[in-house]
Amino acid sequence: MITITHYLVLSAILFTLGVVGVLIRRNAIIIFMCIELMLNAVNISFVAFAHYLNSMQGQLFVFFTMTVAAAEAAVGLAIIVAVFRNKETVNIDDINIMKW
Amino acid sequence: MEAYLFYIVATIAVVAGVYLIFEKNPVFSALYLIQTMVCIAVLYILLEAQFIAAVQVIVYAGAIMVLFLFVIMLLNLNIKEEAKNALPFQRIPAVVMGIVLFAAICMILKSKLLQGKHGEYTTAYVNTVGNTKLIGNLLFTDYLLPFEITSILLFVAAIGAIMLAKRKL
Numbered sequence: 001m002i003t004i005t006h007y008l009v010l011s012a013i014l015f016t017l018g019v020v021g022v023l024i025r026r027n028a029i030i031i032f033m034c035i036e037l038m039l040n041a042v043n044i045s046f047v048a049f050a051h052y053l054n055s056m057q058g059q060l061f062v063f064f065t066m067t068v069a070a071a072e073a074a075v076g077l078a079i080i081v082a083v084f085r086n087k088e089t090v091n092i093d094d095i096n097i098m099k100w
Numbered sequence: 101m102e103a104y105l106f107y108i109v110a111t112i113a114v115v116a117g118v119y120l121i122f123e124k125n126p127v128f129s130a131l132y133l134i135q136t137m138v139c140i141a142v143l144y145i146l147l148e149a150q151f152i153a154a155v156q157v158i159v160y161a162g163a164i165m166v167l168f169l170f171v172i173m174l175l176n177l178n179i180k181e182e183a184k185n186a187l188p189f190q191r192i193p194a195v196v197m198g199i200v201l202f203a204a205i206c207m208i209l210k211s212k213l214l215q216g217k218h219g220e221y222t223t224a225y226v227n228t229v230g231n232t233k234l235i236g237n238l239l240f241t242d243y244l245l246p247f248e249i250t251s252i253l254l255f256v257a258a259i260g261a262i263m264l265a266k267r268k269l
Contacts, residue, residue, distance in 0.1 A: 021121030023194035055219035071257030
């Protein structure tokens with residue numbers, strides 16, 4: 001029998017993988033993909049709670065999260081392309097112009 | 101049957117996630133992320149959220165990941181670029197802190213904090229009306245204002261992306 005805990009533990013594993021990916025990778029695009037993985041992990045929690053609490057609000061929140069993720073991906077990738085045109089790299093160690 | 105499907109799909113999702121963060125080639129990373137997202141769509145169907153599952157495949161695995169792959173191939177990244185790692189000692193502490201974060205989340209799950217009031221949308225009721233119809237009803241009655249704000253957000257994001265791509269920065 002699959003309970004809500006199974007889904008929440010899976011969600012926690014995927015979220016942790018996303019966090020570790022953000023910390024260890026140096027490629028800006030892969031860091032961005034890890035952020036998408038974290039958003040997906042949270043969406044699993046939303047839908048699992050919605051199902052086990054007989055509610056519909058969780059699914060609506062996932063809908064809005066997906067919209068925000070789409071907007072974020074469009075703007076973020078545009079920023080990465082703009083940075084690449086100026087500095088010829090997407091390695092975040094080389095993009096340190098805002099570092100104090 | 102349902103339990104076996106959950107375990108198989110969850111294992112595939114986690115393994116693809118691990119490959120996503122340790123893969124050297126960004127194109128393969130994007131493909132592993134698509135794998136994870138399709139597995140998550142299967143989990144949504146197991147949770148009886150059919151509309152969300154379809155949107156997950158169309159929007160995430162379709163639109164957003166095509167955007168990622170497009171940018172990766174447009175930039176034509178050098179795979180050896182990550183060889184010169186400025187912080188080589190960050191890997192092990194990052195993995196250790198990730199395990200600590202996972203343990204912290206599991207401690208929250210073990211506590212009795214995660215309890216809520218049960219709603220009125222039971223599985224039998226949702227199946228008589230239909231998942232998509234219920235979501236549409238709620239979206240255009242109770243959640244009309246957030247829905248309209250979402251459209252403004254997408255509009256602003258489209259303008260921002262065009263400006264960033266066009267302007268000589």
